[in-house]
Amino acid sequence: MPPAPGDPALRRPGPPTVKVVFNSFGGRYNDNPRAIYEALVARGTEMDAVWLARPDLRADFPAGVQTVETWGPDARAAVESADVIVSNDGISREWDKQPTTTYLQTWHGTPLKRLHRDAVWAPEGRLELVMQDIARWDHLLSPNAASTPHLRSAFGFTGPVHETGYPRNDVLSAPDRDRRRARVRAALGIADHVTAVLYAPTWRDDLVLADDGPAHTFPVDLGDLARGLGPDHVLLVRLHAMVSDRLEVQGTAPLLDVSRHPDISELYLVAAVLVTDYSSTMFDFAVTGKPIVHFTYDLEHYRDDLRGFYFDLAEIAPGPLLTTSEQVLTAIAGLGGRPWMPTERYNRFRERFCSLEDGAATERVLQLFFPTDGHPGRPGDTPVPTNDEPRR
Numbered sequence: 001m002p003p004a005p006g007d008p009a010l011r012r013p014g015p016p017t018v019k020v021v022f023n024s025f026g027g028r029y030n031d032n033p034r035a036i037y038e039a040l041v042a043r044g045t046e047m048d049a050v051w052l053a054r055p056d057l058r059a060d061f062p063a064g065v066q067t068v069e070t071w072g073p074d075a076r077a078a079v080e081s082a083d084v085i086v087s088n089d090g091i092s093r094e095w096d097k098q099p100t101t102t103y104l105q106t107w108h109g110t111p112l113k114r115l116h117r118d119a120v121w122a123p124e125g126r127l128e129l130v131m132q133d134i135a136r137w138d139h140l141l142s143p144n145a146a147s148t149p150h151l152r153s154a155f156g157f158t159g160p161v162h163e164t165g166y167p168r169n170d171v172l173s174a175p176d177r178d179r180r181r182a183r184v185r186a187a188l189g190i191a192d193h194v195t196a197v198l199y200a201p202t203w204r205d206d207l208v209l210a211d212d213g214p215a216h217t218f219p220v221d222l223g224d225l226a227r228g229l230g231p232d233h234v235l236l237v238r239l240h241a242m243v244s245d246r247l248e249v250q251g252t253a254p255l256l257d258v259s260r261h262p263d264i265s266e267l268y269l270v271a272a273v274l275v276t277d278y279s280s281t282m283f284d285f286a287v288t289g290k291p292i293v294h295f296t297y298d299l300e301h302y303r304d305d306l307r308g309f310y311f312d313l314a315e316i317a318p319g320p321l322l323t324t325s326e327q328v329l330t331a332i333a334g335l336g337g338r339p340w341m342p343t344e345r346y347n348r349f350r351e352r353f354c355s356l357e358d359g360a361a362t363e364r365v366l367q368l369f370f371p372t373d374g375h376p377g378r379p380g381d382t383p384v385p386t387n388d389e390p391r392r
Helices: 031-043 055-060 073-080 126-134 148-155 167-172 177-188 222-228 264-270 281-288 299-306 325-335 344-353 361-369
Strands: 018-023 047-053 067-069 084-087 102-105 139-142 161-163 195-199 233-237 255-257 273-276 292-295
Touching (some): 018 031, 031 047, 031 084, 031 167, 031 361, 047 055, 047 073, 067 073, 139 148, 148 161, 161 361, 167 177, 167 264, 167 281, 167 361, 177 264, 195 264, 222 233, 222 325, 273 281, 273 325, 281 344, 292 325
Parallel strands (some): 018 047, 018 084, 047 067, 102 139, 139 161, 195 233, 233 255, 273 292
16 A cells, blocks of 8 residues: 555655764864854754864863764764864874765964974974874865965865865854953953953974973063053963963963963954964954054074964064063053054955955855755865865
């Protein structure tokens, strides 16, 4: 007897649930993978999503987010059975990538400092470990056209590079950015009249990776720097993930250690000015149109002996290059309470590096890798710019 209309036997099966593994900075809930994940959830995508999570950071993950311990046996099983892997850093452990898996490497910054194969110095064995993971990548995101050739060179990556902008920066242009800013400031205990200054330096390879390197210390007393800003300011210190576990931020108010804040994009909204050095934070913060000051006390050593630069920092820097804390304090004080107007130099920087940071980067990535009418992880015809020229 044939099944009656409406019988379950007549219903077409829906698309299979896609299994997606997310990884950010070795077990954190942030950055480009977070933006992509949350957009998929908001869209109602049918997926079995798993995050690699450090046990000590599990509380940073929202309730209901499925996690497995980073580098544990469940993590290996997850990546080896995934349909799509979305990571902003290398997964440089032993695991076997399946032919049916698509590995999307989003990376995590516009490179000023030379990376991996292009770096002036690297400890023995580090490049081999990184290259092992790069061999698994299927696609790489680029934040802008200026970065694409340098990412190819650094990684030796010959697959498709998609110039989409960075999903993590969409919040900086989102309609609710003022509401989010107020919420985060309240959570950090920053009063409305207080000006927040974000200090976000990068890490030094010789202080972290070399077995016989010098001890990692701050170039200034952070408490003195915070107090020098004045009573109506607060210094937010955001350490790089490579050093946040080995350095203790010491000092009293007005000083806040925000290294454990889940996502730095929210701190960009909170801060009125960024103090950095050679970090890619300058490229992200510039999306906000707010001032940037560079504390480059070890410029020659970092540029000539340690990493090297892809761009001439003195030529492209959106803000002044300063070598002492006194100069930094003077520069911040000079901003005053009046509205800041971007300089011509700052605008050129934004045009070159931030042209794709228009609030729609996440949607471009979803169109590519999670199309509503296509197969997840397999980009088809799309208007999203793709640089598929391999490195010569």
